[in-house]
Amino acid sequence: MEKISNRNFLIILAFVVGIIGGLAAALLKSLTHFIASTLQDDIEWHFKYSFYFVLPLIGILLSVLYVRKFLRGKKFEHGVTPIIYAISRKSSKIEPHNIYSQIITSAITVGFGGSAGLEAPIAYSGAAIGSNTARFFGLQYKELTMLLACGAAAGISGAFNSPIAGVVFAIEILLPEFSIPVFIPLLISAALASVVSKLLYSEPLFHTTVSDWEVGALFFYFLLAALVGLYTIYFAKLSTAVKNWFGKISNPYKKVWISGIALGGMILVFPALYGEGYLTIQQILDGRFDAIVKNSLFSDYKNIGWVVVCYTVLTLFAKSFASLFTLNGGGNGGVFGPSLVMGGLLGFAFAYGVNQFGVVQLNVPNFVMAGMAAALAGIMHAPLTGMFLIAEITGGYTLMVPLMLVASIAYLINRSVLKHSIYTKVLAESGDLLSYEDKDRTVLSMMKLRYVLETNFVVLRPEQTPAERTSDIIHSKRNIFPVVNDKGVLLGILYSERLFSILLGEEEGREKPFEQLVQQPNDIIRDTENMEVVMAKMNRDDIWILPVLDTDGKYLGFVSKSSVFNKYRALLARQGNYLA
Template sequence: MIGRLYLQLELFNRWRTKKISNKNFLVIVALLVGLIGGFAAATLKGLTHWIAASLQNEVQSQYKYYIYLLFPLIGILLSVIYVRRFIKKGKFEHGITPIIYSISRKSSRIEPHNIYSQIITSAITVGFGGSAGLEAPIAYSGAAIGSNTGRFFGLNYKEITLLLACGAAAGISGAFNSPVAGMIFAIEILLPEFSIPVFIPLLISTATAAAVSRSLYSEPLFHLVTDDWEFHALIYYFGLATIIGGFSIYFARLTTWLKNLYSKITNPYRKVWVSGISLGILIFLFPSLYGEGYITIQKILDGSHQDILSNSMFSRYSDIGWLVVAFTIVTVFAKSLAALVTLNSGGNGGVFGPSLIMGGLMGFAFSYGMNLTGLVDLNVANFTVVGMAAALSGIMHAPLTAIFLIAEITGGYALMVPLMLVAATTYFINRAVQKHSIYTKVLAEQGDLLTYEDKDRTVLSMMKLRHLLENNFTIMRPDEFAKDRNHDIIHSKRNIFPVVDYDGTFIGLIYSERLLEILLGENLDGLKMKMSELAQQPIDIIEMGTNMEVVMQKMKKEDVWMLPVIDEKGKYKGFLSKSAVFNKYRALLMRQAAYLEQ
């Protein structure tokens, strides 16, 4: 049955390559990716909100918020159990970073199970109160849809990469009902370089996803009514952006610190217990941390500022303005901790949504606090919206995505100038300290980041050492003599002979000049010496898995054309030459040029 399906698919691909150009076919497939991505986004939102509503509606007693202490723990535990029970092959990852890694190092291939696994685990995690966002999981699910659809139709790397970006953009578009922001997200975060023609598939997929998602789940994320912004408030917008820019640096460093801390906990269930209990306590103290947290932002936009303290132990003091401001500021830091605890514990989600919440709360605290001084009268709703864009821009290094996303999901196009000001300011503040975003920092440190700021480094990072190995060398054994291998030495096309033990361990190498001197009688002592005695150590050795940039630095430093390669156990794998690297370099440049010409 499967064999017949593959045969029919192969026949179809042959037919479509003759009848439909690749550009036209990509538009058709982008439409398909958009349809599936929009359905996936609606499914994720609907499932998550159904779980959350079911849990909250079922608990009606006065102790309901004490019971909420357990819900995050249960959600994270169920998510971990699902991953360990149903995803046994490969590694389950979450966030935007693995998508970028797939483009840079895995030929844009994403495992098919991510199409549904991202939806299931994130719906459970966030639905049960995990303090994370749904946007990264749906982007991952959409990217998996695009990647596997491209592979299904036998497309090449550049086409699969474009469809992967279309899928991720469709996920963002469907999650927020924001097609423009989805398209810009794909270009700004996922596609390192692009040309005008890539807009067409992206537009098709994001528009389709938004339409499908809206038809299945039409509830808007935010409602904002604003007429305009006031010129005198520009200096305050700049002040807010400066504060949020500093906070984005703090958040990036907290991300690294917590990730390193959690890496020391090897037992996955111990992570669940530690994180679940910690998260439950945080939600008990700050109820607005439960789930995504968008409801709190909407209450602020509606003018219900006192509701920030609702359901908390401080609710009786909601009429004290400065206490509201102080509680909001503490909630921002609690949200940053809660989101990262959720993600590092084994739960699934992203920092996309938490970034919006933290920025919105800071925008509220800043403007509401300034109004309490009586010195100025700022539009609290406007500053809340602008704060969301500021945080997203600084944390993600995506100012354009932040601007258009906030404008679309709030209807705040009248705030375009403040949005542009704060997005640019927070981006440059964070970028001045953090060269890479939280999504790309780890990849950059590992040399796996595809970036066009440094063309040579980028191309080298795309190379895989195992694909550049040369193995057509005549191997010598340590107990052999030169005369035993007379024929092989004379007829070898290589001037280097690796000496390798019978178990594959690399011992050293011998140059052909020395062996020929021995065979021609110019070195009589050499006739009595074994290969192990004749072998010499190379100037340097390359281990499998070494970054190609490091390899080229070694070759340049020692001024050598070829170096031996061994694995982590010292086993001989072959040689790497500059010729192989340069040939691959040219091939990758040609592939990139073809990508840009589409």
């Protein structure tokens, strides 16, 4: 029997990851729908306000309790950022519990009304499926990263029933540098996930009858793209501000109460904020333009056009706060879904508002879809994902030209102000982002100090003399000797040239203790410093080797440029082969 090739084995695993990813997506959607319908069905909408006020708080609390009680000692994160971090800094390894914990916590959060999306959790769960499948078979970084991306693509594909968007998402967000062979496993995983998800949960995300776009409306598409681009900049800055504010609160249950009560209050005034918000967008796509006001406290004014427009704008800004409060308060979800809703609301408010003037009549559903694509492109820095996703989930391929324009313009506007997306900003600031624009810095950021630490040095004691350690000094393969006391603290260093000079009688000191001969190094390296700092210290005085100490000043070893360069070449080769 012939041995299966590595390429064919990866394709088989892509099949497996795609099927499991589709099952996970169907499970998440079904579980969320079951929770939401159980809590809301058969309740008169007037009485739902009281439930809207408390249910999101309960959902966030249950999510926090699950993490703290069932995932003790395990790190739990949400969103797409940790997936990118895993590729950049953790050799694409994701903890196995994310396969199920992402599904459980996000279903609870969103099912109980948390204003977040399910797409980021299912992408995270899918990425964990791919990563751990590769680890189970002992695959290397290159294959591990590929299957991680396959899992994420499968998750997005299964969540939206949109295989093309799943593939494009994996390439744009997770694999900025890729080659054509990568497409094959991604296509297989995304396609199978879509099939499995559709078989188990056939309800489409959106459905609409798309009419062709008019060339005369092109100016208004440009205008909408500019508005959405500016809004995405606002949302990114707001996201940072809210995250920093919640970061100052140390008690997790205090975060739950603050976010839960605030979210309940917002939903009381703006019922469209409850859950993902896709139902409101679907009603607008169906032509029920008063739906956003109809079931609110302002339902008596649903027939006044400008009231609908103003209320939609207020809902749009409230949605940004609601989603960020949900995520930073302890709930699990992502900004993928809220981005679609916010873009759709802005597209609706724009087109419906223009129509109120009576000068032109814009096709409102078309602008809703264009707004969704533009928002996704700007917030995620993923114009292709925004374009193909909206085209797939709405069947609106006839709108491809407007979608291409609005996605590109919104992205360019956001990119002109914000270099990094909402997913990569934190990683870029901490130096943990895998960047292909500055490969030297990227490779250094991937390198860990402990991997280049050298410890095979002859350690000298301060009370000893060169005469006592003659044999060790002569037979040492190193030309530098650390002088360390009995507490492990580095007192200084001695070079072999000076020690040989003393032993040969060219210099006095044969019977002197090392503590009298020791000299201080040009600099030291702390074990907490990253490799960029290490290389900066070495290059500053053209130093080839430096001692490494812990925070208490205890000697750990040395790091040399030779070891750094060797590791650099290995990582560069790995990065060059990364998905080649």
